[in-house]
Amino acid sequence: MKANFGGAGGDVDRRAFLKTVSLAGLGLAIGATASGSVLASSGGTRRRYAIVGLGSRAQMYHDAIEGNYREHAELVALCDLNPGRIRVAQARSAAHGASIPPGYLHSDFGRMIAEQRPHFIIVTTVDSTHDDYIVAAMEAGCDVITEKPMTTTPEKCQRILDVRARTGRECRVLFNYRYSPPRTQVKDLLMSGEIGEVLSVDFQWLLNTSHGADYFRRWHSQKEFSGGLMIHKATHHFDLVNWWLGAVPVSVTATGKREFYTPAMAQRLGLQSHHERCHTCPEQKKCGFFLGLADNPKLKELYLDQESHDGYFRDRCVFRPDIDIEDTMNVVVGYDTGTTLSYSLNAFNAWEGYQIAFNGTQGRIEHSILEKIYVSGTDTEQGGVVDGGVRTRVFPLRGEVRDITPWSGKGSHGGGDKLMLDDVFLPQPPADKYLRAADERAGANSILIGAAANQCFATGRPVAVQQLVSGLARPDYAPMPPRDGPLVMPPRM
Numbered sequence: 001m002k003a004n005f006g007g008a009g010g011d012v013d014r015r016a017f018l019k020t021v022s023l024a025g026l027g028l029a030i031g032a033t034a035s036g037s038v039l040a041s042s043g044g045t046r047r048r049y050a051i052v053g054l055g056s057r058a059q060m061y062h063d064a065i066e067g068n069y070r071e072h073a074e075l076v077a078l079c080d081l082n083p084g085r086i087r088v089a090q091a092r093s094a095a096h097g098a099s100i101p102p103g104y105l106h107s108d109f110g111r112m113i114a115e116q117r118p119h120f121i122i123v124t125t126v127d128s129t130h131d132d133y134i135v136a137a138m139e140a141g142c143d144v145i146t147e148k149p150m151t152t153t154p155e156k157c158q159r160i161l162d163v164r165a166r167t168g169r170e171c172r173v174l175f176n177y178r179y180s181p182p183r184t185q186v187k188d189l190l191m192s193g194e195i196g197e198v199l200s201v202d203f204q205w206l207l208n209t210s211h212g213a214d215y216f217r218r219w220h221s222q223k224e225f226s227g228g229l230m231i232h233k234a235t236h237h238f239d240l241v242n243w244w245l246g247a248v249p250v251s252v253t254a255t256g257k258r259e260f261y262t263p264a265m266a267q268r269l270g271l272q273s274h275h276e277r278c279h280t281c282p283e284q285k286k287c288g289f290f291l292g293l294a295d296n297p298k299l300k301e302l303y304l305d306q307e308s309h310d311g312y313f314r315d316r317c318v319f320r321p322d323i324d325i326e327d328t329m330n331v332v333v334g335y336d337t338g339t340t341l342s343y344s345l346n347a348f349n350a351w352e353g354y355q356i357a358f359n360g361t362q363g364r365i366e367h368s369i370l371e372k373i374y375v376s377g378t379d380t381e382q383g384g385v386v387d388g389g390v391r392t393r394v395f396p397l398r399g400e401v402r403d404i405t406p407w408s409g410k411g412s413h414g415g416g417d418k419l420m421l422d423d424v425f426l427p428q429p430p431a432d433k434y435l436r437a438a439d440e441r442a443g444a445n446s447i448l449i450g451a452a453a454n455q456c457f458a459t460g461r462p463v464a465v466q467q468l469v470s471g472l473a474r475p476d477y478a479p480m481p482p483r484d485g486p487l488v489m490p491p492r493m
């Protein structure tokens with residue numbers, strides 16, 4: 001199996017990688033950090049972090065460690081398969097005035113741990129490679145902080161559950177959407193019991209033709225690397241519902257298709273054909289989906305200038321025939337509490353954001369967010385909310401509808417990223433009654449819905465989610481309204 005993730009060349013043999021991070025290769029590191037708490041092993045000083053995967057997302061953690069959290073955190077190493085992006089990251093440290101962390105190629109991941117002895121590995125690589133780094137890091141005695149999705153298949157998920165049980169190291173999965181203030185507010189409303197217990201949920205997530213189309217340009221467009229949008233994107237949404245409800249998914253039925261990002265659509269939109277990529281496209285001027293890597297200094301530095309190392313094209317044609325992910329998906333999920341979820345994800349919409357309704361025994365909550373236009377790796381704000389774009393309403397059974405003034409925050413993902421970074425990097429984060437910090441159990445329960453949906457797309461048959469892996473415990477959830485307590489009789493009409 002190859003770890004090349006999106007271009008013409010640049011194949012990297014995954015077996016060679018696995019060999020280099022095998023336990024034998026990590027012998028030195030095991031004794032170094034395998035026992036004791038992180039604070040004990042850090043001597044009460046700054047925690048030592050290494051980042052693997054130095055693309056766009058890694059920059060938020062890099063900036064946090066060397067910025068707001070520098071009293072508590074230290075970036076001790078950088079790792080990627082692309083030496084160019086390692087140099088870009090090192091230049092970022094220099095610009096921060098921080099000491100420049102040594103860089104390691106992915107094949108030297110084990111040596112990096114042995115030499116630099118990080119307490120935590122932050123995993124921000126291509127989704128399908130997360131499990132290799134999580135397993136290798138935990139085997140070497142490090143705790144792990146991984147980006148969503150935790151991984152892309154049930155088999156990889158099992159590897160993570162097993163290494164966690166075997167080593168006892170921690171695996172934190174960063175679900176930043178939970179920390180967005182208006183979404184936390186919805187959790188607060190659901191916990192309050194105002195609408196009773198939730199019997200069903202209707203949830204539509206819309207991706208527009210800027211951000212949504214971008215998934216069809218990169219490694220995300222191939223299931224081998226991303227698991228498709230049911231894993232890569234919907235992991236956020238399934239986790240939100242799991243957490244909002246305090247429930248565990250048990251059954252999934254789904255349908256999915258790709259009908260917009262196709263060669264035929266390129267022609268219907270007036271192009272002669274699809275092409276390899278925007279940078280060399282002969283029909284650039286005619287295409288509304290053109291992305292100019294050379295025109296944007298950030299995209300140029302991070303991707304275009306580094307292509308010679310790995311052949312990763314960040315601007316592949318969104319109408320290519322080799323895309324194998326869906327753009328139109330419908331899913332029904334059954335939960336252990338009895339609640340049912342009806343969910344849809346479309347990647348070609350006129351606006352971006354979502355609307356959700358919780359149907360409870362004592363009323364209904366409707367909540368929606370309209371997001372700003374965003375393209376990863378540019379100066380646009382990720383998950384930014386349009387002014388006045390949050391709406392939350394409570395409809396008590398036979399009562400007056402109530403508009404809720406939304407809780408708000410600033411910065412990416414509606415202020416959620418800042419709250420999440422506090423939770424991750426402060427030595428003593430504030431107590432959290434919503435239990436937003438997530439581990440591998442939540443990571444698994446969200447990706448397994450997506451994996452089950454992918455199976456349904458292929459077979460047309462329902463999937464029993466909890467049978468996809470073994471040894472998966474229920475996540476810790478804040479208490480929710482009981483499903484068998486007394487209810488208030490609604491007033492007569």
Ligand SMILES: NC(=O)c1ccc[n+]([C@@H]2O[C@H](COP(=O)([O-])OP(=O)(O)OC[C@H]3O[C@@H](n4cnc5c(N)ncnc54)[C@H](O)[C@@H]3O)[C@@H](O)[C@H]2O)c1
Nearest residue numbers: 053054055056057080081082106124125126127129147148
């Ligand atoms: N929580 C969020 O809102 C959010 C937002 C964006 C991305 N992400 C996640 O962050 C991760 C990175 O996404 P991105 O947008 O930065 O992607 P990217 O393509 O910009 O960067 C990926 C990086 O990983 C490196 N890489 C690929 N395979 C590797 C391997 N085998 N070993 C070492 N390095 C490897 C690439 O060279 C590249 O530098 C993904 O898992 C993605 O799902 C999360």
